[in-house]
Amino acid sequence: MLQVSYIRENRDNVLERLAVKNFKQPxxxxxxxxxxxxxxxxxxxxxxxxxxxxxxAKQIGELMRSSKKEEAETIKSKSNIWKEDIKKLSEQLSGIEQELQQKIVLLPNLPHSSVPKGITPEENEIVLEHGDKPQLPANALPHWELAAKYNLIDFELGVKITGAGFPVYKGKGAKLQRALIAFFLDEAEKAGYDERMLPLLVNEASGFGTGQLPDKEGQMYHVGVDNLYLIPTAEVPITNLYRDVILKADELPVKNCGYTACFRREAGSYGAHVRGLNRLHQFDKVELVQVVNPDQSYEVLEQMSLHVQGLLQKLGLPYRVLRLCGGDMSFTSALTYDMETWSAAQQRWLEVSSVSNFETFQSNRLKLRFRNAEGKTQLAHTLNGSALALPRIVATLLENNQTENGIKIPEVLVPYTRFEWID
Incomplete structure (x- = not known):
C-alpha cells in the first residue's frame, strides 16, 4: 500500500510512475x-x-474548588454540545478514513525508475541469456509424453481425483520432485536462509498484508465456511510472520525460506501452452523471503537473482533473465526479474522464477517496521523470489536431458535421487 504522505508530496511523480504500470484508474x-x-x-x-x-473541564474543576458554582454550571451546560460535536466529528472522521482506505488499497505499487514501459510480455527487457540451447533429435518428445512413457506423472489420475491441473507424481517422478525440493532447500540454507514449515491456509488479514487481497481474490481458492484462503505461494505466510512487528536494526536482514504446495485457480488458462506441467492449479515451490533495510534492498534483489541463476546453472539448464515491463508486473512489485528456462522439445521459454522488490508496499500494509540507528521506527523493505518453482523445472529437465537410452539426471541431483537415469 502506498503511503498517503508520499502521494500528497509527489502527486505528479505518482501519476507518471502509475502510467508506466499501465494503471487504468489514475x-x-x-x-x-x-x-x-x-x-x-x-x-x-x-x-x-x-x-x-x-x-x-479543567476550568470547571477550578471554579468548583473556589466555590464559584454558578460560573461552573454555566460552562458545564455547554459540555453536552461539545460531547455531541466530538461524537459527530469522530463518526465523520471514521467514515472518511474508511473510504480513504478503500480507495488507497486499489492503487498498485509504483514501479522503480529502471522498469521499462510496455504492456505485454513481449516488451519485457532481456537482461542476459546463459547457456547453450540443447539440440534434440527430430523425434524428441515433450515432457507430458516423456512422463507417460517412463510412468513418471499421471495427469488423468489427477483429473479423476480432483480435476485438471492436479497431477499425480509416480515412482521416479515423485522421487525427482522430492530431490529438487531438498536440493533447493539445502542451497537456500547455504546462502543463509532460515527454513520455515508453514500453514497452507491463511486468513484474510494475511492475504491483504502481502497484497493478494483485494487484488487477486479471483485467483485464490477460498474456503468459505472458515473464510480462509489456500496459499498461492509461501511468500504469504512467511512475510506475515512479521506482521505488526518492530525489528531491531541488527536483526536485519531477515532471511527465511520455505517449501510449500501452492494453489492457484489460473482462471481462463487454456490452450497448448498450458499442457502438462506448463500450468497447474497445485504445484510445489521453494520460496525465499527477505526483510531488509531500505538502503540495501536493490543490492539484495541482485543477490537473490544471482542465487536463482546459480541453481539453474547447477542443474545445467539454459536460461534468460528478464526485467519485466510496467504492464507485465504484479500489483505489488516495484521491480521484478523473471527467470526463464529453454524448453528444447517445446521450443519456447518457460518462466520458472520471479524475484521481486516490493519496497515498502507490503510492509506498510503489514505494519512491519524496524528501529533505525537513531532509534526511530521506519518501514522495512520486503523481497521474495521463487527458488525454485518445480513444474517447469521438471518439464525442462525431462525434455532437455532425454536421450535414446533414457533421461539423464543432472549430476548435482544424483545424491538426492540416488539414481542417474530414468529409463
Missing part, C-alpha cells in the same frame, strides 16, 4: 488526495473541539 490518486484533505481538516476540527472541552 483518477483514484486525486480521490485519495481529496479524502486525505478532508481527513486532516476533520481531524484538526476534532482536535480543536476536544481541546476546548478539555480546557473547559
Amino acid at each position: 483518477e483514484l490518486v486525486d480521490e485519495v488526495l481529496k479524502l486525505d484533505e478532508q481527513r486532516r481538516q476533520t481531524q484538526n476540527t476534532l482536535d480543536g473541539v476536544s481541546a476546548e472541552a478539555n480546557a473547559a
Whole structure:
C-alpha cells in the first residue's frame, strides 16, 4: 500500500510512475488526495473541539474548588454540545478514513525508475541469456509424453481425483520432485536462509498484508465456511510472520525460506501452452523471503537473482533473465526479474522464477517496521523470489536431458535421487 504522505508530496511523480504500470484508474490518486484533505481538516476540527472541552473541564474543576458554582454550571451546560460535536466529528472522521482506505488499497505499487514501459510480455527487457540451447533429435518428445512413457506423472489420475491441473507424481517422478525440493532447500540454507514449515491456509488479514487481497481474490481458492484462503505461494505466510512487528536494526536482514504446495485457480488458462506441467492449479515451490533495510534492498534483489541463476546453472539448464515491463508486473512489485528456462522439445521459454522488490508496499500494509540507528521506527523493505518453482523445472529437465537410452539426471541431483537415469 502506498503511503498517503508520499502521494500528497509527489502527486505528479505518482501519476507518471502509475502510467508506466499501465494503471487504468489514475483518477483514484486525486480521490485519495481529496479524502486525505478532508481527513486532516476533520481531524484538526476534532482536535480543536476536544481541546476546548478539555480546557473547559479543567476550568470547571477550578471554579468548583473556589466555590464559584454558578460560573461552573454555566460552562458545564455547554459540555453536552461539545460531547455531541466530538461524537459527530469522530463518526465523520471514521467514515472518511474508511473510504480513504478503500480507495488507497486499489492503487498498485509504483514501479522503480529502471522498469521499462510496455504492456505485454513481449516488451519485457532481456537482461542476459546463459547457456547453450540443447539440440534434440527430430523425434524428441515433450515432457507430458516423456512422463507417460517412463510412468513418471499421471495427469488423468489427477483429473479423476480432483480435476485438471492436479497431477499425480509416480515412482521416479515423485522421487525427482522430492530431490529438487531438498536440493533447493539445502542451497537456500547455504546462502543463509532460515527454513520455515508453514500453514497452507491463511486468513484474510494475511492475504491483504502481502497484497493478494483485494487484488487477486479471483485467483485464490477460498474456503468459505472458515473464510480462509489456500496459499498461492509461501511468500504469504512467511512475510506475515512479521506482521505488526518492530525489528531491531541488527536483526536485519531477515532471511527465511520455505517449501510449500501452492494453489492457484489460473482462471481462463487454456490452450497448448498450458499442457502438462506448463500450468497447474497445485504445484510445489521453494520460496525465499527477505526483510531488509531500505538502503540495501536493490543490492539484495541482485543477490537473490544471482542465487536463482546459480541453481539453474547447477542443474545445467539454459536460461534468460528478464526485467519485466510496467504492464507485465504484479500489483505489488516495484521491480521484478523473471527467470526463464529453454524448453528444447517445446521450443519456447518457460518462466520458472520471479524475484521481486516490493519496497515498502507490503510492509506498510503489514505494519512491519524496524528501529533505525537513531532509534526511530521506519518501514522495512520486503523481497521474495521463487527458488525454485518445480513444474517447469521438471518439464525442462525431462525434455532437455532425454536421450535414446533414457533421461539423464543432472549430476548435482544424483545424491538426492540416488539414481542417474530414468529409463
